[in-house]
Amino acid sequence: MQFKFLNYQVNLHWISTLIVLICIPLFIKLGLWQYNKAALRQSIQDQYQISLGKQTANLTDYMTNPQTLQFQQVRVLGQYETQYQFLIDNQVENSLAGFHVITPFKIENTQTYVLVNRGWVAGSANHQTIPDIETQEGKQEIKGMVWLPSDKIFTLEAKADTSKLDATKWEMVWQHLDMKKYQKTAPIQVLDVIIKLDPQQASGGFVRNWQMPPSKIMTNLGYAYQWFGFAFATLAIYLYTGVSRIKEEE
Secondary structure: OEEEEOOEEEEOOHHHHHHHHHHHHHHHHHHHHHHHHHHHHHHHHHHHHHHHOOOOEEHHHHOOOHHHHOOOEEEEEEEEOHHHOEEEEEEEEOOEEEEEEEEEEEEOOOOEEEEEEEEEEEOOOOOOOOOOOOOOOOOEEEEEEEEOOOOOOOOOOOOOOOOOOOHHHOOOEEOOOOHHHHHHHOOOEEEEEEEEEOOOOOOOOOEOOOOOOOOOHHHHHHHHHHHHHHHHHHHHHHHHHHEEEOOOOO
């Protein structure tokens, strides 16, 4: 299709027009997706920094909405119960492979539990033998940071049976901290959050070098600007090749 517009000759080919109509919205959508991911990660970083300045809270005051304590330091009184304890595999500390120890902690005067990440323990040389885990018994107070486990888990494992299991059939080693799976299979009532045990608490813990995962905010922004650039470049090339100025006759 050809037509004149002011002092320009416009030549629109249907194939190139179709490509532009598909690619530009796609590139913009991908750019917005990366930009929104960056904004979400920035909000998480901001929440983390704000929580560091808050006073230690009592977990029992937030039993109905513990998610509001994300990243905040809490204390809770109760006792460890190891019957439905498990290990998270493939955890690395100082270039050594091992496990994170996740132990249910029964909150005093309730029938509710909270999972506690007690830290890292080394695995065996062949990574097949489950390490011995010592647990302090009796009533005690623990302190740590509240963490919301991700519900977006990618795994190549076969789909597990999510019916309630007794201790004799309990799976000791997990590949991920899958809170939904735990709540479905363990016959105990568990809060939706976990506590990362305070590194300063000597009893009941192992190696605990808790760190925020890399935010990758600038990486997401870089990808966003890249996709926006592709959209702009596609439009610029389309106009450059399809629009030409009409030369004035002398």
